[in-house]
Amino acid sequence: MRIVGRYAVYDEIGRGGMAAVHLGRLLGHVGFSRTVAIKMLRPQYAKDPSFVSMFLDEARVAARIAHPNVVHTLDVEATQGELFVVMEYVHGESLSRLMRNARNEKTPIPPPIAASLLSGVLLGLHAAHEAKSVGGEPLDLVHRDVSPDNILVGVDGLAKVADFGVAKARGRLQTTRTGELKGKVAYMAPEQIEGRAVRATDMFAVAIVLWEMLAGRRFFQGTDELTRMRNLLSGSIESPRVHAPGMPEALEAVVMRGLERDPNRRFATALEMATALERAVTPASAIDVAQWLETAAAAALERRSVLLARMEESSHDAFSQPVLSDPEPNESVEEESGDPTRPVPGLAADSQFANRESRIPNVSARPSPRRGRLGILLLVAAIVAVLWAARKKEDAPTAPIASIASVAPAPIEAPSAAPADADVPVESAVPSAAPPHTKGRGRTTRPAAKPEKHDCSPPYTIGSDGLRHYKPECW
Incomplete structure (x- = not known):
């Protein structure tokens, strides 16, 4: 396992002429991850501009x-000297291995299963043929490499077309050189050998795959490509009923029409061929295909499931911790996030993921949640x-009732029912019945003055702090 950019690259699960397909995990922020398939360009081709352009064309x-x-x-x-395309991972098996297992075990694939799988393939090809550019112009795309190797059957019962590496499309930077063939000879149409490729070329390849699934044997016999090409151009094309007598005649007609050497005599579109195939034999449901x-492919699926479980567990243990972490009190947030090669928090030094040459860039740092909460609390406290x-200054409290009761000469604030300037004897003031002052009014009621030789009216002063300070001589 190694980390390249934001992806962890695991075991190789497929290989082509210029690239290899690996299992991988997208290592997102805050512990997010996803299983993907990573198609990596081989190092010897990554330095060749023509192969790089072809590789990027495929992705585009x-x-x-x-x-x-x-x-x-x-x-x-394109990072750290690596160039790769990230694709969805299809948990299942390639149709080539399924067909090979069926031939080895001499158990032909049931026609409803074959119809369901290749009907889906044709629908996918129709979508590719109808694809448009960003500006809305038709791409005139032709796959040119439809074969069992490039058809994946998922555990959900769906067949998916893969690998558009040699597809012909308008606007591609790389075009086929004169005399150069694209695709596999065993599934090529006659016009493709002559250097032409049209939509019907893909239907011819699908018809060969369908023939082999029903007959349980290879369509072109021969040990070398030259012999296969001769058979394709001039050899006789026999019916699959020769090897599968119980096949419905309608299904045989679909196969033989798809194998017409003249492209104009084949189906006009992949959608038309899919419709004819489903009318010839009722396709199996997705549930039936999954079962x-x-x-x-029980053994292969079991091995792949164990591998996926280990891969997901290891990536979860190493990368599930959030990338955002609280900085130390003496550490600035900017310094924490400024280095894009900073190791992922929680990654042990002796972990299998601790690749010195690979680091995952950190996300932009954010203020610490604890600092944010502390700032809010301080602001609330200040308010x-x-x-x-302000309330203290406006409506300053009087001395405690016990203190007033213990000082006989001190005047008591008048009840709210008496006039503000009325003299109220101390005996008439009951602390529990009348508050020392009335809240919510615009002014504070001053106590009634008591004639004394000292200036005790009032017997206190109000300081700059807004509190009452009683005069010692009035005690």
């Missing part, structure tokens, strides 16, 4: 196709203090 073209029966392209990465797959001081 495939990204224009959105259909459940086409493997989705999710991302393109058939679990039986036909409360200001309001309390």
